[in-house]
Amino acid sequence: MNAPVLPAGGGCRTAPVLKERGQREVFCGLTGIIWLHRKMQDAFFLVVGSRTCAHLLQSAAGVMIFAEPRFGTAILEETDLAGMADAHTELDREVDRLLARRPDIRQLFLVGSCPSEVIKLDLHRAAERLSVRHAPHVRVLNYSGSGIETTFTQGEDACLAAMVPVLAETQARELLVVGALPDVVEDQMLSLLAALGVGPVRLLPARRIDATTGVGPNTVFALTQPFLGDTHAALERRGARHIPAPFPFGEEGTTAWLSAIAAEFGVDAATFAAVTDAPRARARKAVEQASTALSGKSVFFFPDSQLEIPLARFLTRECGMTAIEVGSPYIHDALHGPDLDLLPAGPQISEGQDVERQLDRARAARPDLTVCGLGLANPLEAEGLSTKWAIELVFTPVHFYEQAGDLAGLFSRPLRRKSLLHLEAAE
Amino acid sequence: MKLTVWTYEGPPHVGAMRVATAMRGLHYVLHAPQGDTYADLLFTMIERRNHRPPVTYTTFQARDLGSDTATLFKDACASAVARFQPQAIIVGASCTAELIQDDPGGLSEALGLDIPVIPLELPSYQRKENFGADETFYQIVKALAKETPRTARPTCNILGPTALGFRHRDDVEELTGLLSDLGIGVNVVAPLGASPADIVRLPAAHFNVLLSPETGETAARWLEKTYGQPFTKVVPIGVGATRDFIAEVGDITGLPMKIDESRLRLPWWSRSVDSTYLTGKRVFIFGDGTHVAAHARIARDEMGFEVVGMGCYNREMARPVRALAKQYGLEALITDDYLAVEAEIERLAPEMILGTQMERHIGKRLGIPCAVISAPVHVQDYPARYSPQVGYEGANVIFDTLVHPLVMGLEEHLLTMFREDFEFHDAAGASHHGAAAVRPAPQPEEQAPTSSGGSVVIWLADAEKELRKIPFFVRGKARRNTEVFAQGKGLQEISIDTLYEAKAHYAR
Numbered sequence: 001m002n003a004p005v006l007p008a009g010g011g012c013r014t015a016p017v018l019k020e021r022g023q024r025e026v027f028c029g030l031t032g033i034i035w036l037h038r039k040m041q042d043a044f045f046l047v048v049g050s051r052t053c054a055h056l057l058q059s060a061a062g063v064m065i066f067a068e069p070r071f072g073t074a075i076l077e078e079t080d081l082a083g084m085a086d087a088h089t090e091l092d093r094e095v096d097r098l099l100a101r102r103p104d105i106r107q108l109f110l111v112g113s114c115p116s117e118v119i120k121l122d123l124h125r126a127a128e129r130l131s132v133r134h135a136p137h138v139r140v141l142n143y144s145g146s147g148i149e150t151t152f153t154q155g156e157d158a159c160l161a162a163m164v165p166v167l168a169e170t171q172a173r174e175l176l177v178v179g180a181l182p183d184v185v186e187d188q189m190l191s192l193l194a195a196l197g198v199g200p201v202r203l204l205p206a207r208r209i210d211a212t213t214g215v216g217p218n219t220v221f222a223l224t225q226p227f228l229g230d231t232h233a234a235l236e237r238r239g240a241r242h243i244p245a246p247f248p249f250g251e252e253g254t255t256a257w258l259s260a261i262a263a264e265f266g267v268d269a270a271t272f273a274a275v276t277d278a279p280r281a282r283a284r285k286a287v288e289q290a291s292t293a294l295s296g297k298s299v300f301f302f303p304d305s306q307l308e309i310p311l312a313r314f315l316t317r318e319c320g321m322t323a324i325e326v327g328s329p330y331i332h333d334a335l336h337g338p339d340l341d342l343l344p345a346g347p348q349i350s351e352g353q354d355v356e357r358q359l360d361r362a363r364a365a366r367p368d369l370t371v372c373g374l375g376l377a378n379p380l381e382a383e384g385l386s387t388k389w390a391i392e393l394v395f396t397p398v399h400f401y402e403q404a405g406d407l408a409g410l411f412s413r414p415l416r417r418k419s420l421l422h423l424e425a426a427e
Numbered sequence: 428m429k430l431t432v433w434t435y436e437g438p439p440h441v442g443a444m445r446v447a448t449a450m451r452g453l454h455y456v457l458h459a460p461q462g463d464t465y466a467d468l469l470f471t472m473i474e475r476r477n478h479r480p481p482v483t484y485t486t487f488q489a490r491d492l493g494s495d496t497a498t499l500f501k502d503a504c505a506s507a508v509a510r511f512q513p514q515a516i517i518v519g520a521s522c523t524a525e526l527i528q529d530d531p532g533g534l535s536e537a538l539g540l541d542i543p544v545i546p547l548e549l550p551s552y553q554r555k556e557n558f559g560a561d562e563t564f565y566q567i568v569k570a571l572a573k574e575t576p577r578t579a580r581p582t583c584n585i586l587g588p589t590a591l592g593f594r595h596r597d598d599v600e601e602l603t604g605l606l607s608d609l610g611i612g613v614n615v616v617a618p619l620g621a622s623p624a625d626i627v628r629l630p631a632a633h634f635n636v637l638l639s640p641e642t643g644e645t646a647a648r649w650l651e652k653t654y655g656q657p658f659t660k661v662v663p664i665g666v667g668a669t670r671d672f673i674a675e676v677g678d679i680t681g682l683p684m685k686i687d688e689s690r691l692r693l694p695w696w697s698r699s700v701d702s703t704y705l706t707g708k709r710v711f712i713f714g715d716g717t718h719v720a721a722h723a724r725i726a727r728d729e730m731g732f733e734v735v736g737m738g739c740y741n742r743e744m745a746r747p748v749r750a751l752a753k754q755y756g757l758e759a760l761i762t763d764d765y766l767a768v769e770a771e772i773e774r775l776a777p778e779m780i781l782g783t784q785m786e787r788h789i790g791k792r793l794g795i796p797c798a799v800i801s802a803p804v805h806v807q808d809y810p811a812r813y814s815p816q817v818g819y820e821g822a823n824v825i826f827d828t829l830v831h832p833l834v835m836g837l838e839e840h841l842l843t844m845f846r847e848d849f850e851f852h853d854a855a856g857a858s859h860h861g862a863a864a865v866r867p868a869p870q871p872e873e874q875a876p877t878s879s880g881g882s883v884v885i886w887l888a889d890a891e892k893e894l895r896k897i898p899f900f901v902r903g904k905a906r907r908n909t910e911v912f913a914q915g916k917g918l919q920e921i922s923i924d925t926l927y928e929a930k931a932h933y934a935r
Contacts, residue, residue: 023503024486028462046430050522050551055437056465059473074428078552081526090428098430114460114523117489147462148489148523356510375467375479382477 002259002272004252004317007344012309012326013337015349022354025373026304026329027391028147029155030111031060035395036159037070039180042106042208044098045071047145048091048123049113060391070105072098076115087121088129095130099138106137106209109159112144139209141166151329153227153305153394156180160204164234167204170214175261176240178204178231179224182397189224189248189400192258195275198265204231215240222261224248224399226339227306229332246338247310250318250404251283256338279401286405287318293412293419295320297368300361303327303353304373304390310339311371311393311407312347319408323347324365327358369411386414433765433785435740435803439549440521441466442559445642446567447517448480448590452622453567454513455482456504458496458524458531473806474591483507487524497529504535508542514623515571516540517563519547543623545570555763557641557715557741560589564618565645571623572650575631581680582612584632586650586658587643588619593718593802595619597815598638602663605818606636609676609684618642630654634679638662638817640717641741663817664721665825666693666729691819693826697729705731708833709904711777712737713760713768713786714801716744718816720751722781722800722825727755729822730829736760736775738768740783765789776907779832784808794903796832800825884913890921908933 030053033045047053054073074094080087091110099105108130110123127142134140143162145155160178175198177189186203193201202213215221217239223232226247236242245260246253255276262272299321301308308328315321323343327350328336340349350358355376362370363383370380370387377387388411398407436442440457447455448470457463464484470476485503487496508516518531532546545566549559564587585602588595596619603613614632615625629650635658637647647658657679663672677684696702710732712719716739726732738760739748745761752759760771769789772780780786780797784804790797799808800816815821886894897905905926912929913921 022486023464023484024461025464025467026461027465028460030462031465048428051431051434051436051438051555052440052463052522052551054431054434055441056462058433059437059469060465069432072430072432075431076428076552078550080428081552087428094428094430114462115526118492118523118526146489147460148487148492151461356506373464373468374472375464376471378471378475378477379479 002255002276004246004256004342006341007317010345011341012343012345012347012349013333013340015340015345017331018348018350020350020352020354020357023356024151024329024353025302025355025375026353027060027152027373028056028114029145029150029152029158030056030113030147031152032145032155032159033057033071033111034060036156036180036205039183040107040205040207040209041070042104043070043109044102044105044107045109045111046095046098047071047073047111047113048116048121049073049076049111050115051075053113053115070102076119081119087119088126091126092130092133095134095140099134106139108134108138108140109162110140110142111155111159112142112146114146114148117144117146117148139166151303153225153307154230154330156225157228157230160228161230161234163204164215164231164238167238168212168214170216171218172200172214172216173218174200174202174214174220175265176202176204176213176215176219176221176235177224178221178228178235180205181224181399183207185397185399185403188402192275192279192400193261196258196262196265196267196271198261198267220264222257223335225307226310226335227330229330229335232332232335242334244334244338246313246342247307248399249307249310249407250314251280251287251401252318252342253310253314253339254283254400254404255280276401283401283404287408290405290408290412291319293415294369294408296322297415298322298324298365299369299371299411300324300365300367301326301328302355302358302362302370302372302376302390303329303350304371305394306330306336307390307393308371309336309343309349313339313343314407315411316344317342318404319411321369321411324367325350325358325361327351327353329353369415371411386418388414431764433788435763435765435783435785436556437466437469438522438551439554439556439559439562440519440551441469442556442561442642443517443519443547443549443563444470444480444482445556445560445589445591446563446618447482448476449588449592449618450481450621450623452514452624453481454507454511454516455480456500456507456516456518456531456535457482457484457521458500458519458529459484459486459521460523461486461488463521463523470590473804474809475806476590480590481511481513483511485524492527496524496527497534500529500531500534501538504531504540505538508540513542515543515545515567517545517547517567519549520551522551525551543570555741557743560642561645561743564589564643565649567618567623568626568629568646569649571626572629572654573627574654575628577633578612578614578631580612581610581682582614582632583676584614584629584635584650584656585616586635586637586647587639587641588616589639589642590619591802592619592639592642593715593800593804593808594814594816595639597813598817598821600813601815601818601820602636602638605663605669605673605686606676608686609673610682611676611680630656632656634658634676636676641715641743662717662721664718664821665725666691666819666822667724668721669818669822688819691822693729693822696823696826697731702731702830705830705833708732708779709735709775709777710779710781711735711772711775711786712800713739713780713782715739715741716748718801719744719748721816723751723755725822725825726781726829730826732779735777736771738762738771740768769793776904778901778904779829781829798828798832800828883919884910884921885919886921887923890923890926893923893926905930 123142130140143158219240248254248257663669909929
């Protein structure tokens with residue numbers, strides 16, 4: 001039912017992968033806190049780390065968030081590094097203070113960082129201790145967002161994976177949709193699933209702690225984000241079953257994603273068509289309008305969020321682009337396989353990064369559009385290469401039908417802008 | 428362990444990056460985990476630099492910790508030197524690498540490179556960004572500067588400007604012009620725009636101009652001690668400070684100082700009648716020590732403001748800022764805790780804040796206008812236009828900067844005269860601030876009754892109505908003053924009489 005057509009010349013699932021090690025121009029997993037704290041409105045993220053961690057969090061967002069945010073950094077000082085027992089006492093004190101000042105907080109995440117991992121500060125033990133101390137009002141969990149263990153979006157993965165063991169056990173046949181989405185997009189998705197007659201639908205992460213998200217052997221789950229490998233494994237350990245599918249980017253991706261769920265829940269073709277025909281047509285039209293500037297252009301992805309493979313699939317199949325290189329920090333076949341099947345053979349698939357070598361390849365290929373991190377964008381623009389900052393793809397609503405046109409627009413705007421500006425000096 | 432929400436300064440290795448990025452022909456090999464590369468975007472996005480900072484990160488991961496991070500460092504160092512061919516490298520560790528104690532200095536020494544290798548020891552868990560920049564620049568100067576004959580004509584070096592500095596790009600240009608008018612050439616500007624070869628010939632100058640004590644003072648002191656180069660103590664920000672600076676340069680060089688002040692507009696702009704309304708505006712000043720000290724003088728002596736509070740976030744400047752505050756009859760606030768600054772501003776209820784990006788947010792929350800006068804700042808404070816802080820043009824720029832957030836003088840009178848007119852309703856705001864026109868009418872300060880210090884003072888309906896007739900931009904102050912007055916008198920209720928008694932009590 002509505003299965004996407006496989007590329008005539010074969011896909012990329014079995015293509016050789018260029019694996020590189022070297023300098024990585026990526027954020028660490030702490031960055032996920034910027035969107036996770038907006039998503040979970042009763043949660044506070046306490047990073048146990050250094051001044052660098054605090055500085056990253058306020059710099060990576062691009063802007064400081066007005067008012068007191070629901071995240072902060074407990075900065076380790078010389079005295080904390082001297083003795084462990086001391087650090088735990090200090091942490092307890094800071095948490096007590098924080099929770100006293102913010103009675104609205106119901107979930108506290110202790111987030112490990114590079115320094116806390118290196119000095120082996122046991123945050124799991126701290127979370128257990130603090131959970132007992134602040135129960136039942138506050139639940140305390142821990143995960144690592146450290147750069148030595150997580151790349152950018154893996155921070156969300158680590159956070160969600162840490163929530164899986166404490167989800168209630170259920171025997172119910174339920175669909176669990178996993179991945180933090182902006183509320184507006186999540187609501188669109190829920191109404192599509194409701195119209196298909198799929199349910200009950202539970203969400204991870206839920207917006208608030210008292211939501212009824214459970215997991216068990218009859219749970220099937222769908223991922224909305226391609227970077228949730230550990231969460232995928234944790235859910236399987238709880239007996240849940242994954243519904244593999246391409247990710248819901250663009251008209252085709254959204255249809256394939258919904259279609260996989262519809263097949264699992266026995267939705268008939270007529271119902272599927274009745275629910276999706278109108279938004280599919282809208283999405284196609286929107287993508288067509290937004291992608292005129294993209295058609296026939298080449299794209300080069302630097303590794304950043306693990307969204308690269310599904311997005312390359314969207315740009316090549318729905319926007320008429322050619323991919324030169326698709327770099328991803330990590331590639332999981334179970335997650336990325338369905339998108340790799342659809343991505344027409346041709347581009348270099350790369351995993352990991354040696355940024356200098358990759359820049360050499362990009363400069364040699366001179367792609368029409370380069371998707372890269374904020375540190376590289378302006379320098380590449382100065383070399384005459386149009387760029388799309390990858391972080392916007394994570395911060396902006398881009399999933400499902402109604403955002404398909406916006407997603408194409410994010411990529412076409414730099415090209416449109418380039419064609420609009422006439423700044424060269426007169427000859 | 429200390430909980431931090433926002434931080435004024437980054438870690439010390441970011442200070443080292445500010446020096447490396449400011450220079451040419453220098454490369455920084457930084458032992459750091461994945462993720463520390465975020466710092467690149469400070470330069471490429473916030474400052475809009477069109478080149479990557481010259482920094483190679485070793486990017487070690489958890490799996491490397493068990494094996495050989497030292498080899499990783501050596502490989503990264505060797506390949507960075509081969510690829511970028513710098514004249515010199517600086518090597519160091521970020522906070523995490525400091526914990527694994529690989530000794531980047533020793534490792535790079537062992538590579539036997541044929542360029543100078545300058546090791547940095549920047550204690551990440553004790554010090555911060557400004558220290559990192561100051562220490563890095565000092566180490567570079569100490570390692571590279573060579574005895575060089577003094578130039579024939581009188582010259583100086585300009586020390587301290589870095590990448591991500593507050594208006595350093597334009598300050599260097601303005602200062603170079605000012606010195607040129609005084610008949611003094613600039614030998615080297617450093618770190619901004621200098622190469623290692625330029626650092627070698629620093630001792631050729633007759634003296635040093637210390638533009639940014641935060642990032643250049645240790646190097647200036649070392650050059651004074653080692654090569655007998657005196658350095659200027661006055662940072663020429665503001666009219667008075669610029670004149671003092673010129674006098675200081677005269678003392679150092681023994682040359683007659685003749686300067687054309689025809690471009691200087693601040694004094695007349697400040698004396699002209701429209702500026703009458705600036706009189707006694709209560710301002711709170713917070714930022715780095717240098718800019719706070721400069722702006723305290725400008726605020727009081729050149730704008731006619733009343734300085735009601737001041738402080739700085741960099742402890743290195745605590746002593747001079749404390750001493751200065753005392754001269755203003757104030758206790759300086761020395762803290763890097765954003766929440767403490769916010770609480771102090773809330774308590775003092777100034778009419779304007781002169782601060783950093785952080786205070787701009789505080790001001791937004793409290794409804795107090797804020798002019799940004801010091802790092803840390805965001806992308807909008809790296810303007811395309813020429814916008815120095817130092818010298819005469821700097822003074823002109825500062826006048827505009829300090830006046831812009833306020834309602835203009837004539838407009839303030841009109842607002843008072845026509846306050847019943849629907850087009851002059853409170854939420855309309857100042858005419859030159861588009862965004863204020865949509866400001867939601869109910870301000871948090873408008874809620875009554877107000878409780879403070881445990882006792883509740885009730886505003887009677889008539890008094891509340893009268894209060895609403897007072898222009899919005901002074902109403903908050905009128906409300907607070909009246910409440911404080913009422914509490915002082917032990918009153919439970921505020922009537923119209925109380926309001927006007929308080930007004931008379933506080934009349935200046």
